[in-house]
Amino acid sequence: MNPTYFLLLIYIIVCTLIITYWAAKHSGTTKQYYIASGTLTGYQNGMAISGDFISAASFLGVVGMIALRGYDGFLYSIGFLVSYNVVLFLVSEPVHRLGKFSLGDVVCSRFPGQKMRLIMAICTFIISLLYMIPQLVASGFLLRLLLDLNYSVSVLLIGTIMTIYVVVGGMIATSWVQIIKTVLLMSGTFLLTLIVLSNFNWDLTLFLNKVEEGTPLGEQFFLPGHLFNIPIEFLSLQLSLVLGTAGLPHILMRLFTVRNTYEVRKSLISATWIIGLFYFMTLILGFGTVALLGYEALIAKDPTGNLAAPLLAKVVGGDFLLAFVSAVAFTTIVAVVSGLAISATIAFSHDIFFHILKKGKTTEREQVRSARITAFIIGLLSTLFALRLESINVTSLVSMTFTVAASSVFPVLVLTIYWKRFTSVGAITAIVSGILASFIFVVLGPYVMNPSDGLFKTEAIFSLYNPGIVTIPIGFLGGILGSLLSKRIKQKETDFNSFYIKAQSGYSSRGES
Amino acid sequence: MEEKLLNYIYRKRKRLFIILIFALLFYFFLPLSLIFIPEIMNKPSFLFNLPWAWVYAILQFPMTWLFCSIYHRKAKKDEQELDAIKGEDVN
Numbered sequence: 001m002n003p004t005y006f007l008l009l010i011y012i013i014v015c016t017l018i019i020t021y022w023a024a025k026h027s028g029t030t031k032q033y034y035i036a037s038g039t040l041t042g043y044q045n046g047m048a049i050s051g052d053f054i055s056a057a058s059f060l061g062v063v064g065m066i067a068l069r070g071y072d073g074f075l076y077s078i079g080f081l082v083s084y085n086v087v088l089f090l091v092s093e094p095v096h097r098l099g100k101f102s103l104g105d106v107v108c109s110r111f112p113g114q115k116m117r118l119i120m121a122i123c124t125f126i127i128s129l130l131y132m133i134p135q136l137v138a139s140g141f142l143l144r145l146l147l148d149l150n151y152s153v154s155v156l157l158i159g160t161i162m163t164i165y166v167v168v169g170g171m172i173a174t175s176w177v178q179i180i181k182t183v184l185l186m187s188g189t190f191l192l193t194l195i196v197l198s199n200f201n202w203d204l205t206l207f208l209n210k211v212e213e214g215t216p217l218g219e220q221f222f223l224p225g226h227l228f229n230i231p232i233e234f235l236s237l238q239l240s241l242v243l244g245t246a247g248l249p250h251i252l253m254r255l256f257t258v259r260n261t262y263e264v265r266k267s268l269i270s271a272t273w274i275i276g277l278f279y280f281m282t283l284i285l286g287f288g289t290v291a292l293l294g295y296e297a298l299i300a301k302d303p304t305g306n307l308a309a310p311l312l313a314k315v316v317g318g319d320f321l322l323a324f325v326s327a328v329a330f331t332t333i334v335a336v337v338s339g340l341a342i343s344a345t346i347a348f349s350h351d352i353f354f355h356i357l358k359k360g361k362t363t364e365r366e367q368v369r370s371a372r373i374t375a376f377i378i379g380l381l382s383t384l385f386a387l388r389l390e391s392i393n394v395t396s397l398v399s400m401t402f403t404v405a406a407s408s409v410f411p412v413l414v415l416t417i418y419w420k421r422f423t424s425v426g427a428i429t430a431i432v433s434g435i436l437a438s439f440i441f442v443v444l445g446p447y448v449m450n451p452s453d454g455l456f457k458t459e460a461i462f463s464l465y466n467p468g469i470v471t472i473p474i475g476f477l478g479g480i481l482g483s484l485l486s487k488r489i490k491q492k493e494t495d496f497n498s499f500y501i502k503a504q505s506g507y508s509s510r511g512e513s
Numbered sequence: 514m515e516e517k518l519l520n521y522i523y524r525k526r527k528r529l530f531i532i533l534i535f536a537l538l539f540y541f542f543l544p545l546s547l548i549f550i551p552e553i554m555n556k557p558s559f560l561f562n563l564p565w566a567w568v569y570a571i572l573q574f575p576m577t578w579l580f581c582s583i584y585h586r587k588a589k590k591d592e593q594e595l596d597a598i599k600g601e602d603v604n
Contacts, residue, residue: 071564071570074570081574082577083542084581085536085577086533086537088584089529089532089584109596208563220519222563223555223566224547224551224555224564225551233549235544235545238544242537268581268590272577273578273580275579276564276574280571339571497515498515501515501518501519504522504526505522507595
């Protein structure tokens with residue numbers, strides 16, 4: 001490995017471990033360990049949300065996709081960004097007011113009961129693991145390409161560091177790792193963007209002409225349709241992207257780490273600015289790759305296009321900039337998997353261990369201890385899975401995560417918060433039907449059934465790669481039918497009006513506002 | 514008290530749904546326009562002769578920020594109104 005790469009990597013690891021050591025001293029209670037005592041400011045939380053959300057797939061994948069496919073590659077970014085409107089308007093403030101540590105708290109504030117809590121915990125667990133494993137697998141490939149490390153060594157390195165952050169430092173360490181990642185990512189991307197534009201003397205017409213020359217698509221490069229040529233597929237993907245974020249537990253849990261709804265809104269607005277500016281810069285980097293490196297040179301090095309940003313960095317800034325971009329990619333991966341690990345940890349230790357196994361009767365110390373043990377086991381298991389699943393289709397799992405989140409957690413949250421006639425049976429049927437439909441349609445779809453590279457070498461029964469357009473309505477329909485058909489069953493439920501007032505205003509008749 | 518709060522929430526929700534529907538319509542017009550009126554979206558625009566599809570896609574960024582900021586401003590006013598209602602209850 002190049003010594004510059006090695007030194008930068010060690011520097012970042014040492015800095016973040018020092019923060020973790022400091023965080024460990026402030027993570028003695030569940031409130032500190034799970035939600036950093038709600039002490040983050042809106043801006044800090046906005047940076048942490050961006051750090052949690054912008055994965056290596058965004059940083060490296062979107063730049064590559066724009067370089068290879070032009071306009072259609074850029075459409076992913078827009079879906080990701082606009083999804084924050086849905087989070088802010090529909091769920092953010094009620095989730096903050098109703099929950100304490102987990103999504104289980106939110107739904108159980110209307111439908112109390114162990115069964116409901118267990119189902120929400122399992123759902124959070126499934127979504128977090130579904131997202132974490134492909135991130136770890138992708139990290140193995142990326143570090144192999146960027147830093148010339150063996151796949152297993154890369155996965156072990158990322159898995160170990162993630163486990164240390166979460167076990168030792170809990171939410172405080174995770175948040176600060178994510179904030180540092182955002183600062184590094186934004187400054188690295190900004191620097192690279194400036195260098196790219198300066199290469200064309202800030203002349204955008206010249207820049208765009210060079211892009212046309214660098215791609216075999218010529219002027220067609222700027223026209224839509226080089227990736228999504230089936231309209232329904234395109235619409236389905238956009239639907240999953242725009243609704244999926246409002247169902248991702250690791251993003252929603254960040255709404256508990258600030259003290260009030262004003263800070264919640266500030267968090268999400270800062271996140272949209274950071275994420276928007278970031279994706280805007282990836283557009284320039286994608287174009288820059290084609291203009292300065294050329295399509296053929298990119299394809300020769302990596303046919304997936306994932307190495308577009310690092311290769312561009314090498315062309316415009318030499319080895320040092322490449323080392324910096326690689327270090328940023330490393331921090332990006334670690335920050336995202338840490339966020340996922342802590343959300344899975346809270347689901348298990350708070351919802352299952354504390355509420356179900358211990359029936360709410362255990363000491364703070366024991367809860368934090370169990371959370372640390374859970375975090376260790378989750379870190380270990382996900383790393384082992386990632387080591388074994390080297391050949392798994394990463395894109396299919398990431399796409400499935402957004403589909404599952406948009407088809408299960410999102411309908412349950414929206415119906416719980418806004419629909420008076422929703423029942424606990426409806427909540428369970430919404431989750432079960434959303435998750436089952438997502439799994440079934442992905443398995444029957446071309447990611448799994450494909451004559452060339454599918455798990456089953458046969459024609460797909462369901463033609464869409466992204467089944468959100470079918471599974472999201474199934475999730476909602478499951479909830480609505482389950483509620484209407486279970487009206488006569490006696491169910492444990494809090495009075496809707498007082499629940500609704502608390503969700504929308506934070507005011508409780510028992511004075512807990 | 515409960516009635517006052519429910520009235521307040523109803524007004525707030527109405528505003529919220531209007532802005533949400535507008536934001537989603539603005540967003541989904543992008544894929545729908547690419548599907549149903551590609552000949553217009555592929556025409557060169559004023560922006561470096563890039564197709565109109567680029568203009569509309571890039572417009573999603575400032576519009577997202579604008580929707581968020583409108584919502585935040587309204588929510589701040591709502592919270593002041595809520596504090597007044599809660600104050601009446603205490604008095």
